[in-house]
Amino acid sequence: MVDSPRTYSSALGGAGFLAGTFLFDPLSGKAEWSDGLFNLHGYQRGEVVPTLELLMSHKHPDDRPRTIEILDEVFRDGGHFCIYHRIIDAHGHTRRVLTAGRGLLGASGMVVTLEGATIDLTSTLRRETEQAARDAVAGANATRGVIHQARGILMGRLLVTSDAAFKLLISGSSRTNVKVAVLASQLVRLADSDQGPESVDEFIRVLQACDQA
Known part of the structure; x- marks a missing residue:
């Protein structure tokens, strides 16, 4: 599996903004995270082995069931997905993120690759909320x-x-x-x-x- 390319992204809020990509092969179970995705979840590359299970374990408990439901549909039928949800990183910090991606169907009609990106919107939403309050x-x-x-x-x-x-x-x-x-x-x-x-x-x-x- 090739390394994920660098992620170029932008959001309001200044420092603290993170984004990263992921690639998952459901046939082999192998996963690849970009450096940004490790950082977003509170890790440095090499500290943990990236897996779909690890990715899901960081979903906020209230958001995890709906996320699993959507991904199950993507694994079954393929297609694009976009999920606004929360994650809890390795340091216990809650981040509000947007995850978007797609499940690619192979010749057999089965999903052979799940790929996407997760964007941290925490600082953006905080900035918007503070500005609205002001x-x-x-x-x-x-x-x-x-x-x-x-x-x-x-x-x-x-x-x-x-x-x-x-x-x-x-x-x-x-x-x-x-x-x-x-x-x-x-x-x-x-x-x-x-x-x-x-x-x-x-x-x-x-x-x-x-x-x-």
Whole structure:
């Protein structure tokens, strides 16, 4: 069995990204892993003998049954497969990976080679999750800021308390089915525009009408 070629791959997340290839001969039971696949599972080449059984032993217990089910179908009928799952490496670290490959049928109609690649998506998913959290916090802060500005405008124009100003925005949102933050943003934009105080007063009258209704 020839050595697997080098794997060229890329993913978001910077350092810590790993990928590797595998080749398995179901007739002889021999397997070949690239250096990247050894590393992904927490090994260096030469530390362990690569086998399909070793590969499966590293699957997360919750993901192993479905992975076995898919591979059984591939061994029976051949074809391509793609599995998103988790592995637990030799150091106990859980990695979220995507494994894709194919079972090649021989002249006899049986699968003679199972080949594929596993890509570590752990750092990519972590980066995306952290960015989503940062975006959510930034969005929440921006929303609070514009609502605070709108309340200030209402307090200054109507000489009401902060709670009363917020109640007007709530009433307007409920009656118009427009989010409070959107109404607040519209009011702030009017106040900052060149349309004059009359446009702001008209907007406020609409809010008051919603509140009275």
